[in-house]
Amino acid sequence: MKKISVYLILLLIAIILPFFSNNFIIRFVTTIFMFGIMASAWNIIGGYTGYASFGNVVFFGIGAYITAILMEKGGMPFYLAFPAAGIGAAIFGILIGLPVLRLRGHYFAIATLGVAEAVKALVDNLEITEGNSGIYVPTLNLPVKGQYYFYYFMMLATLIGIILTTIFILRRKFGYGIIAIREDEDAANAVGINTTLFKTTAFALSGFFTGLAGSIYAYQLGFLKPEPVFTVQTTVKMIVMAVFGGIGTIFGPLLGAFTIEVISQILSNYFLVIHTLFFGVIVILAIIFTPQGIIDIVTGRKKFGMAYLMENIRKHRI
Amino acid sequence: MLLQVIINGILKGGLYALMALGMSLIWGVMDIINIAHGSFIMLGAFCTFWLFEYFKLDPILSLVFSISSMFFLGYFIQKYIINLVIRAVIFITLILAFGIEIFINNFALVLWTADVRKVQVPYGAANFSLGGLATIPFMRLFAFILAIIITTIFFIILNKTKLGRSIRATAQDLDAARLAGVDVAKTYSLTFGFGVAAAGAAGTLWSLLFPINPMMGGVLTLKSFVVVIIGGLGTMLGPIIGGLTLGVVEALGTNWFGQSFENLISFSILVLVLIIRPRGILGGSE
Numbered sequence: 001m002k003k004i005s006v007y008l009i010l011l012l013i014a015i016i017l018p019f020f021s022n023n024f025i026i027r028f029v030t031t032i033f034m035f036g037i038m039a040s041a042w043n044i045i046g047g048y049t050g051y052a053s054f055g056n057v058v059f060f061g062i063g064a065y066i067t068a069i070l071m072e073k074g075g076m077p078f079y080l081a082f083p084a085a086g087i088g089a090a091i092f093g094i095l096i097g098l099p100v101l102r103l104r105g106h107y108f109a110i111a112t113l114g115v116a117e118a119v120k121a122l123v124d125n126l127e128i129t130e131g132n133s134g135i136y137v138p139t140l141n142l143p144v145k146g147q148y149y150f151y152y153f154m155m156l157a158t159l160i161g162i163i164l165t166t167i168f169i170l171r172r173k174f175g176y177g178i179i180a181i182r183e184d185e186d187a188a189n190a191v192g193i194n195t196t197l198f199k200t201t202a203f204a205l206s207g208f209f210t211g212l213a214g215s216i217y218a219y220q221l222g223f224l225k226p227e228p229v230f231t232v233q234t235t236v237k238m239i240v241m242a243v244f245g246g247i248g249t250i251f252g253p254l255l256g257a258f259t260i261e262v263i264s265q266i267l268s269n270y271f272l273v274i275h276t277l278f279f280g281v282i283v284i285l286a287i288i289f290t291p292q293g294i295i296d297i298v299t300g301r302k303k304f305g306m307a308y309l310m311e312n313i314r315k316h317r318i
Numbered sequence: 319m320l321l322q323v324i325i326n327g328i329l330k331g332g333l334y335a336l337m338a339l340g341m342s343l344i345w346g347v348m349d350i351i352n353i354a355h356g357s358f359i360m361l362g363a364f365c366t367f368w369l370f371e372y373f374k375l376d377p378i379l380s381l382v383f384s385i386s387s388m389f390f391l392g393y394f395i396q397k398y399i400i401n402l403v404i405r406a407v408i409f410i411t412l413i414l415a416f417g418i419e420i421f422i423n424n425f426a427l428v429l430w431t432a433d434v435r436k437v438q439v440p441y442g443a444a445n446f447s448l449g450g451l452a453t454i455p456f457m458r459l460f461a462f463i464l465a466i467i468i469t470t471i472f473f474i475i476l477n478k479t480k481l482g483r484s485i486r487a488t489a490q491d492l493d494a495a496r497l498a499g500v501d502v503a504k505t506y507s508l509t510f511g512f513g514v515a516a517a518g519a520a521g522t523l524w525s526l527l528f529p530i531n532p533m534m535g536g537v538l539t540l541k542s543f544v545v546v547i548i549g550g551l552g553t554m555l556g557p558i559i560g561g562l563t564l565g566v567v568e569a570l571g572t573n574w575f576g577q578s579f580e581n582l583i584s585f586s587i588l589v590l591v592l593i594i595r596p597r598g599i600l601g602g603s604e
Contacts, residue, residue, distance in 0.1 A: 052409030099593040105408055106351050107596050110543055114588035117540055121582035232536065236416045243413065277424035283417025288402050291410055316406040318503050 011160075018152050026148045030220070032261045033155035034213050038234070039241035039253035040162045041209040046239065047247035048175070049202040050182030051101065054235055055112030058096075058119050059089040059207040061230040063214025065129055068137045068224050073128070078140070082154075082215045089211025090204040097203040101196070104185075113232070120230035134225040137218050151220045158216065159254070162209045166250050169205075178202050182248075236283065244286045246293020255295055260286075291316065322452040323573045324566055329454070331565020332462035333523055337538060338545035338557040339469050340516035343476075346551045347489040347509045350400065350411045354419035355542050356535030358514045361422065362388055362521020363530040364430055370437050377437050377526050381464075384518040392514025397507040404506065419535065426532035434531045442526070461523040468519050469558065472512065485509050537581060544588045547596075 018026045038060065046052045063085035070081040100111045123129045140147050169175045177198045180188040189195050218224055237260070245256025263282060268275035289309045296302040341355045352358075365384040369375040375383075395418065403410050444456040476482040487495040488505045496502050524530065524538075541564065549560030564584060571583040 046409070052407075052412070054409075054412070100589075103592060103596055106345075106349070106412070107592060109409060109412055110351065110547070111589055111592040114540065114543070114585050114592065118582060118585035118589055121579075121585060125578055125582060233420070236413065236420070239409070239413050240417075243410070274424060274428055277421060277428065280417050280419070280421030280424060283420060284399065284414060287410055287414040287417060288399070291403065291406050313402055316403045316410070318401050318404045318506065 014156055018149055023144070023148050026152050028261075028265065030148075030152045030155050032258050033152070033159045034217060035237060035241055035257040035261060036254040037155065037159050037162055037213040038210050038238045039245070039257045040159070040166060041206045041213075042238040043242050043247060043249075043253045044166065044169075044178075045202050045206040047242055047249075047253075048170075048182060049178040049199060050185075051199065051203070052109050052239070053112045053203070053206070054109045054232075054239075055114070055116035056206065056210055056238055057230055057232065057234040058112075058116040059093065059210035060214035060217070060234060061116075061119065061123070061226075062092055062207075063089045063211030064218035064224055064229050065123060065135070065214075066211070067215040067218040068135045069128060071138050071219075072136055078219055082212065082219075085215035085218075086208045086212040089214070090208040093204040093207030094200055097200045098196070101199045101203060113235075116230060116232065116235065120226050123230065124226045129226070132226060134223055137222050137224065139222055140219065147220075151216060154216045155213070158209065158212045161212075163250065163254070165205070165209070170250070174198065174201065179248075240283050240286060244290060244294060246295035249293065249295050252293050252295040255298060256293070259294070288313065323569050325448075325452050325454060326458075327566035327569030328562055329458040329462045329565070330569065331562035332465040333520065333527070333561070334541060334545050334564050335558045335561025336465035336469055336516060336523065337520040338542040338549070338561055339472060340513035340520075341539075341542045342546045342549070342551060342557050343472070343516070344510055344513040345546060347485055348404065348506055349408065350404075350510075351415065352510075352513065353412060353415040353539055354422060354535075355513075355517055356537065356539030357419045357422040357426075358388060358392070358517035358535075359521040359524060359538050360426060360530065360532060360535040361391070362518030363525035363534075364426065364435075364521075364532070365518065366522040366525045367430075367435055367437055367530060370439075377439060377522060378464075381519060381522050384522045385515045388518030388521075389511045389515035393507045393511035395514070396510030397503070400510065401503055401506060419539075423532055423535060430532055432531060432533065434529045436529045437525045439526070457526055461526055465520070465523060466558075468516065472516060475512070481505075481508065540581075540588070541584055544584050544591075547588060547591050 014029075017029065021029075038056065041059075042053065042056050045056075066085040066088045067078075067081045070076040070084055071078065076084075096115055100108065100115065103111050124132050129135060140150060142150060177188065177193045180191070180193055181195055181198060185195055214229075241256035241260050242253040243256070244260055245254065246252030260282065264275065264279060267278045271278060289312055291312055297304045297308070302308055337359060340358075341352055344350050344352045344355075362384040365387060366377050366380045369380040369383060370377055399418070400411060400414065403414055439457075442457055445453050446456065447453050476485060484495065484500040484505050485508070487498065487500055488502055488509075492502060495505075545557055545560035545564050547560070548563050549556030549558070564587065567587060568580060568584055572580050575583070
């Protein structure tokens with residue numbers, strides 16, 4: 001009960017926060033929510049199912065471009081383009097997942113990375129996406145403050161959506177199934193789990209929410225180009241956030257998104273030009289010292305200190 | 319015309335083979351996918367660029383420097399960073415390599431800025447005609463031959479020396495190698511060193527033929543993947559077969575569809591080969 005009240009208080013803070021902050025803070029927290037969605041979505045396929053996708057940015061990009069094309073070329077309103085983006089990304093996840101999810105380990109990781117790069121190159125060359133010159137998205141017809149509120153609450157709602165979905169599936173046969181696949185796929189198959197169906201569903205679910213995040217991002221940004229939208233660094237960020245927070249946990253990825261974004265923001269305040277260089281350092285340090293995620297520390301299950309860091313290293317070094 | 323395209327493809331394919339050699343070695347021995355591979359190629363290229371700009375050192379002589387400096391860089395990265403997480407789940411090393419890539423690329427961006435550079439040697443434009451059917455640029459042929467020679471030297475080291483034996487033993491069975499007295503941690507560091515040194519050599523040759531910039535690594539990493547995947551792991555001929563295949567297919571593809579489709583073609587090959595024959599054209603069944 002205590003746990004639930006903590007989450008409710010956090011939710012309440014998230015709801016009233018924009019009414020007491022300036023635009024910069026609202027935009028910043030919106031970005032945290034966005035990465036929280038994507039890291040949690042990665043967690044479903046990478047953390048619970050054990051298939052480390054290195055191409056999840058493709059769902060983000062597809063969601064963003066579906067939104068742009070439907071609104072700009074099809075004249076659709078956002079409330080139709082938004083679900084279409086999620087469903088489109090999910091369908092893409094099914095189509096690509098069926099062949100690619102047969103691969104395991106590194107081969108799956110490389111294949112998804114290849115898919116993302118191939119789609120980027122395709123978007124770069126297609127006419128309907130306007131290629132490398134970029135595509136515009138109609139702007140939201142609201143005063144500036146209202147726009148900030150709109151994107152903030154859209155991201156927050158989607159974030160709550162994915163967290164509730166995660167909690168929901170973990171209590172169903174589906175949740176036990178994908179965890180069984182992560183632990184031992186052959187055994188899972190042997191006890192009668194339809195591994196192909198479960199894996200593909202997990203991949204599609206991951207794609208659905210990442211696509212929704214991409215859709216809001218596109219509407220917020222107003223202008224898309226293949227390179228920043230499909231950049232592999234977004235995938236890296238999702239994974240690092242999930243790992244840093246704690247993979248295979250419900251709130252870990254969100255915690256990771258929050259921590260990494262705050263650190264990045266502080267760094268880019270102090271080191272304007274070279275803050276991406278420090279992002280590389282953060283990735284390296286986070287992977288070496290906290291491969292289990294910091295959620296155990298935040299929830300008080302483990303004590304932070306030299307012993308904790310050394311324990312992680314000792315476990316994995318040669 | 320078609321002959322010219324195929325010759326260009328083969329010549330570029332030799333370089334692709336050298337590019338992928340280091341990645342194949344590291345992957346095969348340690349099961350690490352070195353995402354930073356392209357960044358090491360970039361560092362090798364800029365090593366040559368620097369020596370040429372400031373000391374007027376001939377790019378071909380600078381091979382010695384790029385190979386040796388990249389060997390030590392790789393050795394220490396493995397020893398002090400990657401060896402710390404080597405036994406974690408596999409995607410941990412993958413994402414760690416991403417961190418290294420981001421660091422190296424941005425460091426290079428600070429050092430050399432985002433400008434596109436070129437190593438301009440006086441003999442760069444020389445070429446000869448092949449009986450009037452096709453022209454062969456001298457530098458490309460030279461880079462091709464050098465790439466094949468360096469690849470051969472690496473194979474000799476791997477197959478004929480004691481060090482090579484311990485590397486192969488570690489790849490086959492880590493515990494057995496350890497019982498037989500192989501210092502596994504050191505072998506891993508040396509292997510990574512060799513892999514990165516090969517990347518450095520590829521970078522030097524790349525800088526002779528194409529413009530370079532600090533962000534060129536990402537695409538080269540992916541192309542190295544394509545080559546390794548086509549050729550399959552654990553065979554001597556793998557990278558060479560894969561490199562030549564990619565070179566020729568890419569040359570034919572861009573000839574038909576246009577230059578802007580180059581990346582789309584190679585990444586589509588990557589995904590298709592992975593789906594159809596995940597262990598490579600030469601590799602056995604799963």
